[in-house]
Amino acid sequence: MSTGAIRRAQLVTPFGVGAMSVLVNGTSVITAGLDHWYDIDDAGRLALEEYQEHDWRLEKRLRVSEFRLPPDYRYQGQGNDNRNVKLTVPVLRFPRWCFCMFCKRLKISTLTMQQPVLCKDAKHADWKYKPRMSQVPFVAVCAGGHLDDFPFDKWVHKAHRPTCSGTLRLKSHGGGGLEGQVVSCDECGKERSLRGITEGHFINGEEHTTLSDQLSTPNDPFLCTGARPWLAKLEGPCSNPMRGALRAAGNVYFPKVESSIYLPQKEGAVSAEMHELMRHPAVSGTMRTLHGIFGADLAVQVLRDNLLKNVPPELFGPVSDEELMAGYRDLLGVGEIVPESGEDSDAELLTGDDEWRFPEFQHIRHTPKDDYLSATDPGVHPDLRSHIERVRSVDVLRETRALRGFTRVRDGVLKLSEGKALLRREPLPPVQAWLPAYVVKGEGIYFELDAAQLAVWEARADVQERAQKITDQYSAVASQRGLQNRTLSPRFVLLHTLGHLLINELVFACGYSSASLRERLYVSTTPGREMAGLLIYTAAGDSEGTMGGLVRMARPDNLRAVFVSALGDARWCSTDPVCMDAGEKGQGPDSCNLAACHGCALLPETSCEEFNRFLDRGLVVGTFDKPDLGYFLPFA
Template sequence: MTPPPARRRRAAANGAVPSHNLPRRGTVRRAQVITTYGVGSLIAVDHESFVVSGLDDADRSWNRDEAPIVHERRLERLLGVHHFRLPPASEDASRDGLRVRRFPSMHSCPECNELQPHRDFSPPAGRSVCGTCEVDLVPSRFVVACEAGHLDEFPYWQWVHRSSDRDATRIGKCGGKLRMRTSGRTSSLRSIVISCTCGQVPEVSMEGSFRRNALKDLRLTCRGARPWLGFSATDPAGCGLPLRTLQRGSSSVWQPVLKSALSIPPWSNGRADPLAEHWDALRHLESREHIEIYLKGAFKGACPVPLDEVMVLLDAEREEDPEGETAPTFDDRYRALRNKEYDSLRTGNDESEHSHDERFVCETPLGDPGVLRPLGITGPMLVKKLREVRAVKGFTRLVDAEATTEPKEMPLSQKPLAWLPAMEVQGEGVFLRLDGDRLAAWETTPTVVARVELMRAAHQRVLDQRADDPSKAVLSPATPRMVLLHTLAHVLINEWSLEAGYPAASLRERLYAADDMAGVLIYTATSDSAGSLGGLVAQGEPESLDRTTRSAIRRAEWCSSDPLCMEAEAAGSAGTNLAACHACVMLPETSCEHNNILLDRALLVGTPEDPVLGFFEPVLGS
């Protein structure tokens, strides 16, 4: 989505002006800073293009009133930060905001066809026009990136001079100027023609520039450029990985690495926020007396949190420590965080037992849950209040952010920060579990195991290819239980978007799939008017849930792409899906935890040749 047109910065009511009198180039929503236009991404504003700058100066430029601090202790501990900050809200009177740098630097003039860095056009201050022709300049459509996350300009000079086998160190020393023109014959890359006025090389088209080895054939490798941290910023460790050509607006240019957590008791009432800077010290104190002495000193005798409550919070934090003697990995700690959420959702709490500040209210429905027993669904819970904090810890390019290993994540700043940008969602949801005995019998069926193994093997091949060391690649999470829960969540979201009037993009899944977990939470994923109207909670009553689930399962029996969809031996990205396509179970990517992979509706309803493959086959036969 292209942001609204740029608006001129107005002075604040008190006459304040932005730091360094920086011009405003456009506006984006807070949520977009986390999901779409975060640090290191490219953003188009009118006919100009920018890269969102790093966060090294954000402590000084982000006003606390416009970018407030928020806390979620469980997620802070996981990511190793002291707090989170909401991205700055953009208003006419805002003192500052998200900062950007012009990128790519290479521009072309549609009138004189010159192709050169933006500054060489001598544009008037604050404008992006050719100083000679006075027409709007066009940013380069092409950039290059590597799988480590670096980003750089497309090497036009080497591309046009490749036939002369020139040394890359002599860039721009041929005495000529680059030009770009469009033949207009087609809309393909063949019609984009690059030439040099030196006359020593023929003009060439951009055809073939997107081949995987196109730049490798020019003996070009990544130099580790990080323009979001400064135009001259390069990775101190270097790089040397192969470069890939990308369209400037491609989704592969930037993918955020997001981690989220639900606010659950005893952290969900906000009373622990004043202790945010002291948890590391408190965890090292063993006795109640030492903790009391520390709190008196830290808060000058008036700790805002009662000592008993502090002890309860410390006990809850230690309960979330991963078990085992070895040092826990990031995945171990994230798994422990999910386990605790699962316990809270399964157990629930009563709204009447808590204060108005409580941000997690999960209750047992009033209806008889026994009506869901034929479906194999148990333990439905109505999550009437829900708070989720999503933080961006880094980003990737070219590769799937959810499947990459941590070393391939690009940082948001040059120096380590004690905080990360985040957003919070206030909403509601429905939590349900699958019957453990019926699930255990189904997931050990040989035909089910063999079908899921096809997806798991395809997904593992992708992960192995993306890993620097295949022996240390991330293991695929695909299991019969996980794929079943994932597909069930998708069909329920699609059904509720039809029955309850929710846009599919305003709902989101949260899967709890492990040996000791088999649940799914579907909740409102936006903080706007669709966030907490109560309509989703009403769908969690047993009678409504039974009717909706049966309708969703029957709808999943048929797809407009059948029989091709159901009979496909591989579907989706690199064969990581089976019977799943955009006409049946796929969702908007913001609603899915796994980027629309590891889906198979045959595990819900079976196939014509093997109906018992489906977990819900008894329902279809009744």
């Protein structure tokens, strides 16, 4: 089955491997694992290089050798070029259970069923056309990332292995809730409502769910069997509790996406021609092989000789020895000092954001000149100088966003190897491993807070107290869900909220759709890695991304106007005084916002790195009670 009209980037997220979506014909499907992406009848027609992308830092971080763009579906090639025609991302039909709108009969179908499932119930024996069955809205999930059909037969018979195999029906007994949904068996007459199937809670740190504990008895819980229908594997090791879920519910799929801004190893060293040459599949393959043998000590002549065996010489014409070696270093990250934790098992949880972002911060805050990353210094308006230390207009940047796995039930911690294992049936050795990704070229505005001003503000007890409220709220959520604790520093909340306010203002001033702008926070108080920067950039990947609009807004007069307007608006939210009052207790997602709501500081999900949490206007412009609490008071 093909996915129909899902956009390519959406096949990385939100409809990546293991996610469910609904096709135009109404069929609910799940995006299949990576094993059969780019499958084509005639291997000679596959030109994989069109989809291969590289970002050496992200490759190292995720331990893969390349990224691949999802294929775009083409009915036919241009002229005689039939390469990559009719490539699709495979999907499987899920959930397998169907039911009949007329007689309520339940029937289990198959993952590969292509035709509509027709109801063969005796009630329609005399119908000329048998009614078409629909897929049920219910599934079952476990926190290990597994997903299964809801066990209707087991649930109604209260047995792990029911002996009765009578015809089941799913009836609605009025009322909108699950309690009104009743499974019944024609044969033995048993009936059971779906009340509570989505519920679960923790007892002494152990997860308990209604589905697992109540299916038969709590002493004999019904546990996950490791089903991964997107890999066509219905069994595997797992003994987590299962819970029911609506297939469209938010807790069924949490994609883990890692994003990287491409950093050249040496700015300007790799020319556009060299980047082009490296797209030739033999080039990256040869470089990788040689890297395995020689590592950083590879002699340029050896590299050139070996490449010439596999690549047409005319491609090399303009490429100098220096460029060749620079390309080699960028592709394989040769000479890069990998942070300590990058090598040991801690990397399973990925390096901390501040450690990973720090090199980006170091590049962007200067004025890099490279085909893939270039920024200039527009200067800072005198009115902003007391609070803003530096501004950069980022004329070109290249972002790679890769899917490295997903979780279900909770947006919890996901180890690197566990995430990858969920994405394919058969693991690949690291030299061949790849992850689905998309790449966008864009532009942005970067700025940093004034270090001295920030230090004074951050040292204030009332400021720290305010931020501590958010940290406390998050700790409560984190301990409930088994997440790592985080300290939300005043500068983090300040820069994050400021980012949201500025994006809202830029949308208004430049006419961008807000979903096309993204924030990227460079915030750390770790000694030696202190950062207090924010990048706002375009992420649409189409022409809107490179219109030059954002770069123009980085000019001193324009940026001043954006700040004044954004900070001015931030003083009063359309739901105030409610929004500001709510700020005393916490509101919004996980109650992790103070004075911030849809009326003032929230953004579309795609724009925010933190799921619209950790926001507070109070730390930006002060509260009604404490107008001087905000970092920006003296300015605005």
